[in-house]
Amino acid sequence: xxxxxxxxxxITGIWFIVSMIKDKERTLNSMKMSKKxxxxxxxxxxxxxxLIGLILTFIPPxxxxxxxxxxxxxxxxxxxxxxxxxxxxxAFVAFPLVGSIVDMGASIVPAVAFLTTLTMVGFxxxxxxxxxxxxxxxxxxxxxxxxxxxxxxMVMGVIL
Amino acid sequence: xxxxxxxxxxLVAVILIYLVLFMTNMEKAxxxxxxxxxxxxxxxxxxxxxxxxxxLIEAWVPKEMIMEYLGDESGLKGSFISLLLGSVSAGPIYAxxxxxxxxxxxxxxxxxxxVILSAWAVIKIPMLANEAKFLSPKFMxxxxxxxxxSIIIMGYIISKLVxxxxxxxxxxxxxxxxxxxxxKYCIGCGICRELAPxxxxxxxxxxxxxxxxxEEQWEExxxxxxEKCPANAIVFSEAKKPGKRFNKExxxxx
Numbered sequence: 001x002x003x004x005x006x007x008x009x010x011i012t013g014i015w016f017i018v019s020m021i022k023d024k025e026r027t028l029n030s031m032k033m034s035k036k037x038x039x040x041x042x043x044x045x046x047x048x049x050x051l052i053g054l055i056l057t058f059i060p061p062x063x064x065x066x067x068x069x070x071x072x073x074x075x076x077x078x079x080x081x082x083x084x085x086x087x088x089x090x091a092f093v094a095f096p097l098v099g100s101i102v103d104m105g106a107s108i109v110p111a112v113a114f115l116t117t118l119t120m121v122g123f124x125x126x127x128x129x130x131x132x133x134x135x136x137x138x139x140x141x142x143x144x145x146x147x148x149x150x151x152x153x154m155v156m157g158v159i160l
Numbered sequence: 161x162x163x164x165x166x167x168x169x170x171l172v173a174v175i176l177i178y179l180v181l182f183m184t185n186m187e188k189a190x191x192x193x194x195x196x197x198x199x200x201x202x203x204x205x206x207x208x209x210x211x212x213x214x215x216l217i218e219a220w221v222p223k224e225m226i227m228e229y230l231g232d233e234s235g236l237k238g239s240f241i242s243l244l245l246g247s248v249s250a251g252p253i254y255a256x257x258x259x260x261x262x263x264x265x266x267x268x269x270x271x272x273x274x275v276i277l278s279a280w281a282v283i284k285i286p287m288l289a290n291e292a293k294f295l296s297p298k299f300m301x302x303x304x305x306x307x308x309x310s311i312i313i314m315g316y317i318i319s320k321l322v323x324x325x326x327x328x329x330x331x332x333x334x335x336x337x338x339x340x341x342x343x344k345y346c347i348g349c350g351i352c353r354e355l356a357p358x359x360x361x362x363x364x365x366x367x368x369x370x371x372x373x374x375e376e377q378w379e380e381x382x383x384x385x386x387e388k389c390p391a392n393a394i395v396f397s398e399a400k401k402p403g404k405r406f407n408k409e410x411x412x413x414x
Contacts, residue, residue, distance in 0.1 A: 004297055005205055008289050012213050019216055026219050033349045033390060034215035038207075040348075040365075043168035049203060050174050053196030054181075057188055090252070091287050092210075096199045099294030111295075112303060119281040125254045128344065132257045133264075133273075134327045140318050141274060148310040156302055 041090050048093040052100045061104045068106035073157075080110035081149055084117030085142075088124050091115065109157035116149035163364075206293050210286040217285065218390070221248045230268035239312050242272040246279025256280040258345050258392040264327065271319035278311040338397055339374060339382060341367050345393040352385035352394060360385065367393070 001009075019027045068076050098111045121142050122129070129138040165172055181189040226245045230238050249256065260273045268276075283304065292300040339359065341352075346367050352360040353367065356378055361370045374382065386394040 001205055002293075004289075004292055005209070008206075008213075009209050012209050012216065015216050016212055019219060023219075027215070029351065029354065029388075030219035031212075031215040032354065033218060033351055034211055036349045037214070037347065038211050043171040045203065045207075047168075047171035047174045049199050050178065050192070050196050052199050053192035053194070054174075054177065056195040057192040091282075091284070092290055095287075095290045095294040096203060100199065102295065108299065115291075115303070116282065116307065119253065120278055122253060122281075125257075128254055128257060132261050132328070134322075136326045137270075137318065137322045140321060141277065141314070144314050144317060145278065148314060152303065152306045152310055155306055156299075159302055160299065 041092060044089060045093050048089070048097050052097055056100060056104070059104075064101060065105040068101065068110055073107050073109050076107070076110040077113045077150060077153055080114040081117045081121075081146060081153075084114040084149070085121040085146060086123045087118060088122070089118070091119050094118055107157065108160060109153045112153035112156045113149050116152055117146060120145040120149060167365075202293065206290060210289055213286045213289070217248045223249070227263060227266070227268075230263060230272045232267070232269040234269060234272060236312075238269065238272050239275050239315060242268075242275035242315075243279045243283070243308060243311065246276040246281075247283045247285055249280050252347075253277065253281040255345065255347060255391040258342065262392060265329065269319060270322055270324065270327075271315035274315040274318045275311050278314065279308075282307050282311070338395075339369050339372065340395050341369055342393045342395065343368075345391040347391050347393075349390055351388050351390070355385040355388065356381040 016027070066072075068080075094115060098115055102108055102111050126138060126142060129141070133141075178189060178192070181192065223245060226241055229241050234241070246256070249259070256277050260268075260276055263276070264270075264273055288300055288304060291303070341360075343366055348362055348365040348367060350362050350367070353362055358378060359369060359371045359374075359382060360367050362368075382394075382396055386396045
């Protein structure tokens with residue numbers, strides 16, 4: 001286990017023990033809620049993890065490098081941002097998927113664009129948002145989020 | 161059975177691919193399983209701790225208190241508080257819609273609402289842990305900083321372009337003493353059933369009201385369920401009892 005995961009375990013573990021001592025019922029209740037949310041995602045999580053295996057086996061790294069890493073980065077970024085906007089998978093399961101593709105040699109620029117639009121832009125939830133906050137708000141928030149996602153990914157490409 | 165398959169369509173599809181693969185190309189199939197194994201192992205190490213962290217944040221961060229400071233004059237401080245509120249909340253972005261609508265009605269500024277919604281979507285403290293694990297701590301930190309800056313700028317831009325009048329504010333009026341659930345927002349967590357099993361039931365992953373007749377001794381429990389609902393999906397208008405409310409106010413002053 002890497003140092004990062006270890007320290008996270010230690011901090012959370014201590015907090016959990018304190019929490020149980022202070023208010024057992026409250027802790028257990030909120031664990032139940034958290035369990036339910038995780039439970040709903042479990043099928044997707046397992047699915048994605050096994051899909052990663054297939055990708056690593058069948059898509060040779062040079063293909064990934066060519067389409068997501070070479071001179072096509074700009075187009076790849078726009079396409080990734082669009083895919084991120086229409087997909088509705090929890091970010092939680094997206095990280096290992098994106099991580100594996102980056103490990104294979106994909107540029108991080110499209111990766112960041114995908115991760116950011118995945119959560120911030122929602123074609124599927126657009127109607128719901130429009131209903132609650134009005135057309136103008138929903139349209140502006142989603143399109144600005146899209147633009148900023150591209151911007152963030154470009155800046156990250158320069159920094160990292 | 162059909163329900164389980166439907167709910168896990170994606171997993172079923174992946175399993176089918178594997179089945180076909182095992183029959184046609186044993187070697188590639190076991191290679192794929194082997195490749196997945198590393199990620200499964202990593203996921204198993206981080207998942208329980210993320211689960212715990214989500215639960216602990218939900219239990220101990222006093223969101224009601226945070227929500228007090230979100231008005232039009234809140235400025236940059238309001239932005240940071242909004243950022244914090246969004247970051248510590250659990251659930252997908254659509255779970256944030258009703259919460260933000262309520263805040264807007266209570267007087268939160270539009271820029272703060274944009275910040276809460278965006279932070280709710282992108283910045284989740286437990287998710288940051290996952291990102292650092294599968295990409296790298298540096299990747300996570302840089303993306304976090306850039307996203308935070310972007311979100312605050314976005315809030316500012318949108319608050320200049322969208323006015324309060326542009327946002328539909330119809331009051332949801334329901335009869336007194338009535339109870340209902342906004343089905344679209346319910347995430348089926350089951351807390352309401354836990355608290356007031358006489359009134360709530362989970363059916364097809366959504367809570368439903370099974371008893372319209374609200375008895376007085378249950379009101380407290382229902383009120384609690386409404387407060388605890390992570391998606392703010394419960395609408396409950398209490399029957400007016402002037403004497404009782406007066407007493408309650410008195411005890412609060414004491």
